[in-house]
Each structure stands twice: as C-alpha cells, then as structure tokens.
Amino acid sequence: MSSRLKDHINSQYFEAANRLRSLYDRRKIVVYVESYDDVLFWRQVLGRFENNTRYFEIMLPVRGSYLERGKKAAIANMLSGVGRDMIACVDADYDYLIQGATETSKLINENPYIFHTYVYAIENYQCYAPGLHDACVMVTLNDHNIFDFEKYLFDYSQAIWPLFVWNIWFYRGSHYMDFTITDFNKIIEPGYFRINHPEEMINDMRRKIERKLRRLNKDYPQFLDQKDALINDLNRLGVRSDNTYLFVQGHHLFDKVVCPVVFKVSERLEQEQEEEIREQSVHAMQETTEMSSYKHSIENVTQMMKKNMVYQYSEPFQHLLKDIENYLANK
Numbered sequence: 001m002s003s004r005l006k007d008h009i010n011s012q013y014f015e016a017a018n019r020l021r022s023l024y025d026r027r028k029i030v031v032y033v034e035s036y037d038d039v040l041f042w043r044q045v046l047g048r049f050e051n052n053t054r055y056f057e058i059m060l061p062v063r064g065s066y067l068e069r070g071k072k073a074a075i076a077n078m079l080s081g082v083g084r085d086m087i088a089c090v091d092a093d094y095d096y097l098i099q100g101a102t103e104t105s106k107l108i109n110e111n112p113y114i115f116h117t118y119v120y121a122i123e124n125y126q127c128y129a130p131g132l133h134d135a136c137v138m139v140t141l142n143d144h145n146i147f148d149f150e151k152y153l154f155d156y157s158q159a160i161w162p163l164f165v166w167n168i169w170f171y172r173g174s175h176y177m178d179f180t181i182t183d184f185n186k187i188i189e190p191g192y193f194r195i196n197h198p199e200e201m202i203n204d205m206r207r208k209i210e211r212k213l214r215r216l217n218k219d220y221p222q223f224l225d226q227k228d229a230l231i232n233d234l235n236r237l238g239v240r241s242d243n244t245y246l247f248v249q250g251h252h253l254f255d256k257v258v259c260p261v262v263f264k265v266s267e268r269l270e271q272e273q274e275e276e277i278r279e280q281s282v283h284a285m286q287e288t289t290e291m292s293s294y295k296h297s298i299e300n301v302t303q304m305m306k307k308n309m310v311y312q313y314s315e316p317f318q319h320l321l322k323d324i325e326n327y328l329a330n331k
Helices: 002-007 010-017 038-048 071-079 101-109 122-126 130-140 150-172 180-187 196-218 223-236 250-280 284-297 299-308 315-329
Strands: 027-032 054-059 085-091 115-116
Touching: 002 130, 002 223, 010 027, 010 250, 027 150, 038 085, 038 122, 071 085, 071 101, 101 115, 115 315, 122 250, 130 150, 130 250, 130 299, 150 223, 150 250, 180 196, 250 284, 250 299, 299 315
Parallel strands: 027 054, 027 085, 085 115
Antiparallel strands: none
C-alpha cells in the first residue's frame, strides 16, 4: 500500500473493503490505540464482543511510512473520516473530567467512534484496590492478607480529594498553568511508607495538602462560589472522595503511590514464606532445594500488577463496556 493511500485511509475505506467480502466473512473493525502497551488492554476489552459476524484489529496509527504514538495521533486518524468500521480507543486523561473545556475534550466526549478509559489511564485500572492482594499472591505465592489495600487507597483518596477538585477547576478554566497536574502530583506524592503504620504517610500528605489549600483559597476566592456545583458534576461523572485515586495521573499513581506499597507488602510475604520453609525443612539439603524452588517461582511486582484484571468489576470499566455495546447495537 502506498504512503499516499495510507494517509487517506478512513472508515469509508474499511467499509468498502468489508462490502467486498463474502456475506459469510466476518466484518473487520480497525481500532487505533495510543501505544504498544495499550494493545493488550484493548484486546481484552474488545475481544469479548467478537463473534461470527465481526472482529477487531488493534493497531498503532500509521502516517506515511512511520508509526505515530499517543492520543493526538490516534485521534488524528479519526479526523480523516470516522465511521462504523474504524474507531479509536484512548486514555481518558483529564479530557473526560473537564467536559469539553478543550477541543480534544469535546472530541473525546462527543464522538461516538472514540472510546476512552473513563479512569485517567490504563495504569489506574492496574492499581484497582480490590485486585492488589491478588497481585501480591501472584508475586509471592503467599496468600496471607497482611495489608488492607482498599482501606489504604480509600484513605489516600479522601486525603487528596479536596485538592483534586481544585486541580479540575483549574483545568476547566483558562488558567490551568497556575496549578498544573505536575504541581498537583508533587503534593500528593507519598513520603516514606511503613506497612504497619500507613496512616503516618497519609497524615504527612494531608498537612502538605492543607498548606496548599490555604494558599489557593486566599488567591482564588471565586472558587468557593463554584465548588459545590463542580463537586456535584464530578459525582455525576463517577468521581467521588472514596475513589479519587482512579482519576489522578496514571503513571504517577502506579510508580509513586501503589507500586512501592505492593513491593513492600510482597517483600514481607516473601520473607514469611522463606521463614516457613526454614522452619519446616527437616535437613539442610531439603531447605536448599525448597528455597531454590521458591525463589524460581517468585514473579516481578510490576508485571504482576499489570496482570491485575479485577478492575473489570469496577464502575468505570462497566461504563466503558456499555459504551461499546451501544456502538455495536447501532452499527
């Protein structure tokens, strides 16, 4: 296929190609995603909707003779001609929450052929609290529940919620550079974490947040008149003080907030399992054999978190599935 033709591929092209197929062939729906890491996630989302009449082919956007990555590239392909046989699947970022404050946000919220995660990014799903104990078990093969991930991320969400509302307020307006996502992330980044006393980190973070809130209230008194309406709108969109962690920047949540906790919990579980092997071994050779076998069975924390599939039961994910059902019903 020539580069000139590639530049002008749109949904009409794929629709015409599908019409040339036998009536007994399955219809192909082309899906553009942002990066290689997104291919598997969207395959798991869309694969459940394949049947004997349709299938999805997921790929990165192509421009001329090279690949483009990112949301802008995926959406740019859509602009050349959207339709029932070509869709884009992207991270929601803040575009879902700012509800049309930018052109990209309008496109993502209004275009029926663009689907988004609802949570900020795929990484937020991978940090879904009810699945984190399972991730630790996959890493260590130790099912001892020594840490309450759901309570930890509930408390974390409650702590960051007031400042999160401010951050969305700035991004819905024209002065978002006064309080950027980067600024927000620096304040909500946890400090030193202790498994037995996670409240210490939460309390330290609350103090940082309260200092910032005092400054913002002083500098932007007009926020007070708009606060309640904004909170009500965020609640309407599924964002609450108990699940805020799902809507903050995904990479930050994964790398700075959740992964370090999963790593420490897994490290403790691994130590427990090794101690049990030492206690139950009859002699040194058995201990060496068992320990070696266990060491070879331990998995990587990051990779196991990425295999956390419990998010499929979350409200945002169910909302995403409903969007795809509606799209297919109207095809």
